[in-house]
């Protein structure tokens with residue numbers, strides 16, 4: 001059975017109406033009764049939640065959810081925006097519709113969630129520790145969260161976090177896994193300490209080639225000894241200025257679902273490298289080999305293959321920097337516009353370790369392109385905002401397409417690129433529908 005705390009109020013009422021009433025109203029009711037027999041105390045308690053006396057409370061049927069409760073809810077996922085699209089609820093996976101990514105700094109409650117296991121319960125930041133160990137450290141060292149915050153300088157960076165499988169739903173033949181459309185991406189401001197400062201404080205050996213992370217989430221099987229996911233990055237990426245051990249998003253503590261109280265953030269690389277609920281980092285003298293680091297996980301064929309091809313394991317390569325990509329975040333797809341009026345368009349563009357140097361839009365399915373105004377990023381590895389104005393020549397159905405080009409001159413493809421067995425790295429152009437009337 002599902003944990004009740006992990007389901008929404010509607011589902012709770014459908015599955016456990018009596019218990020739900022008890023939870024909400026503070027005492028038991030009878031399925032067919034009204035709430036009239038509830039004690040005054042329960043009604044007053046409910047009133048305090050709803051912001052006023054429930055005037056005709058005694059007439060309200062039992063097992064009916066007060067409508068005002070919905071306004072108080074933060075959606076089906078703890079601490080997250082109700083507009084997220086839930087792809088899976090065990091483990092929790094939810095993506096962000098493009099129009100909710102219009103802020104330059106992605107709000108914490110809007111950032112997508114990709115869990116491979118079950119987030120830890122009852123987190124106590126006071127007793128949280130991070131250990132640095134592995135064959136390539138001189139000596140294991142453990143820091144409390146407080147020590148990390150007090151002993152090292154704090155840095156904030158806008159860092160783009162994108163799941164390697166973002167866009168997977170478009171591959172054909174289909175790839176198994178979360179069927180992300182466009183929303184497994186975001187770019188909040190992250191605050192923490194530099195991973196390199198901590199690694200230098202511990203002292204790493206000259207044979208170090210990779211780091212790997214371990215988090216406090218638990219395996220879906222319930223086996224406490226089974227590691228959910230343990231990935232990492234080469235030591236060169238770990239030692240970059242922007243590689244953070246972070247405890248804050250947009251100056252607030254991390255949402256539980258995004259790794260509270262501590263996580264890694266490697267901007268521009270598959271977000272699977274950014275370990276959540278971080279409790280241990282290992283410094284390795286070889287490529288890290290934790291769960292989901294090997295085999296077909298987060299790897300693509302080293303050389304392009306035909307769609308549906310069987311690829312031997314040894315011909316799969318680890319994904320590093322993510323490819324150039326963009327989103328149209330305003331307007332929302334499906335809007336209408338009066339003929340003759342100009343349409344304001346806005347969006348974001350990012351390119352892994354690189355800069356985006358050009359953003360173009362098209363209203364004729366890519367036949368012609370018009371340059372958008374592209375803004376510089378506030379720091380390396382941040383996405384960039386862009387805006388454009390377009391005019392439509394006549395009434396009818398149009399699509400607006402956006403195409404970004406990186407500093408190496410590589411552009412987004414207009415259709416789904418490079419099929420691969422697990423459906424990673426789809427950076428095809430984003431498009432929205434507009435009806436001109």
Ligand SMILES: Nc1nc2c(c(=O)[nH]1)N[C@H]1C(S)=C(S)[C@@H](COP(=O)(O)O)O[C@H]1N2
Pocket residue numbers: 111112113114115116117161162163164214215216217228229257258259270271272273274275276277
């Ligand atoms: N401990 C832990 N870290 C993790 C994961 C996880 O399941 N457990 N998922 C990874 C994957 S695959 C992605 S895409 C990102 C998602 O980060 P977010 O949920 O904060 O958006 O976290 C990564 N870090």
Ligand SMILES: [Mo]
Pocket residue numbers: 114162163164165271272
């Ligand atoms: Mo991911």
